[in-house]
Amino acid sequence: MIAIYGRAFNNSVLPFVQEVFTVLEQYDTPILVHKQYLDFIIDKIKLPDRIITFQDHKELPDKTDVLISLGGDGTLLDTLALVRDSGIPVIGINFGRLGFLASINKDEIKTAIDAIHNKNYSLDKRTLLSFSSKQGLFGDENFALNDVTIHRRDNSAMMLIHAYMNNEFVNSYWADGLIIATPTGSTAYSLSCGGPIIYPSSQNFVVTPIAPHNLNVRPLIIPDEVSLTFEIEARSAKFLVSCDSRTETVDRSVKITLNKASFHVNLIRLNNESYLTTLRNKLLWGIDTRNY
Numbered sequence: 001m002i003a004i005y006g007r008a009f010n011n012s013v014l015p016f017v018q019e020v021f022t023v024l025e026q027y028d029t030p031i032l033v034h035k036q037y038l039d040f041i042i043d044k045i046k047l048p049d050r051i052i053t054f055q056d057h058k059e060l061p062d063k064t065d066v067l068i069s070l071g072g073d074g075t076l077l078d079t080l081a082l083v084r085d086s087g088i089p090v091i092g093i094n095f096g097r098l099g100f101l102a103s104i105n106k107d108e109i110k111t112a113i114d115a116i117h118n119k120n121y122s123l124d125k126r127t128l129l130s131f132s133s134k135q136g137l138f139g140d141e142n143f144a145l146n147d148v149t150i151h152r153r154d155n156s157a158m159m160l161i162h163a164y165m166n167n168e169f170v171n172s173y174w175a176d177g178l179i180i181a182t183p184t185g186s187t188a189y190s191l192s193c194g195g196p197i198i199y200p201s202s203q204n205f206v207v208t209p210i211a212p213h214n215l216n217v218r219p220l221i222i223p224d225e226v227s228l229t230f231e232i233e234a235r236s237a238k239f240l241v242s243c244d245s246r247t248e249t250v251d252r253s254v255k256i257t258l259n260k261a262s263f264h265v266n267l268i269r270l271n272n273e274s275y276l277t278t279l280r281n282k283l284l285w286g287i288d289t290r291n292y
Helices: 013-026 034-042 073-078 106-117 275-283
Strands: 001-006 031-032 051-053 066-071 091-094 121-126 130-131 147-151 161-164 168-175 177-181 204-210 220-223 228-233 238-243 246-251 256-260 266-269
Touching: 001 013, 001 034, 001 073, 013 066, 013 106, 031 034, 034 051, 066 073, 066 106, 073 091, 091 106, 106 266, 130 147, 130 238, 147 161, 147 256, 161 177, 168 177, 168 204
Parallel strands: 001 031, 001 066, 031 051, 066 091, 091 266
Antiparallel strands: 121 266, 130 256, 147 177, 147 238, 161 168, 161 228, 177 204, 204 220, 228 256, 238 246
């Protein structure tokens, strides 16, 4: 059983979405499609007859073999709210730009789906962050595959963020905000703010300041079994907290605690690729434009 999730897209993507369903139709496998996505594509492409819809994680059967994300990394991050702790493997076909998580290119659709059908893949277990606060922010979607970010609102002044690790004081960050990233998220927002790339199996998190006032403050790599706590001081009464793509406006009295989540996410990696292959391809390592 194959599940499909995606977001709205422009017409340039239509041929690739059509190819996904055309290839899937060749196999005698039930196809589940997210209801909102099906409503968007139903008049745009030719769909197989045997389609079942689902709307949320409660309607996604545990016996689902694979969930395919059609879009960029942001689309794949959306699927976490669907698979949660079920262990259902996720693979992303990249219709966006860089695509670290959605690593399958548009010209590899048939190869990828054939590999999924024949189970010619490995599972890449990725650590998540678990978010907690007395206010119950983010409800039962209080987890992040990429990062948790604390940042000021657009019209507010610099923040002062007090950080503690296992209740021991670490630092007070004068900055526009703070990124706490998993190894998966180390190639996302954290990287653009000067954070290091962390290998997925290294069992670390990284704390990366956003535009720190003190230039001697640098990203800090920590073991992922610790508990992190943050308290906020700011001129503004409100600030923003994000779990991946989900954002809440929060009162500065809120105390935030982060831990390693009790479950992991299974990302599918085809047997012809590795994490280092993805890094080289996406970051253009080893390519010197002076040679061209």
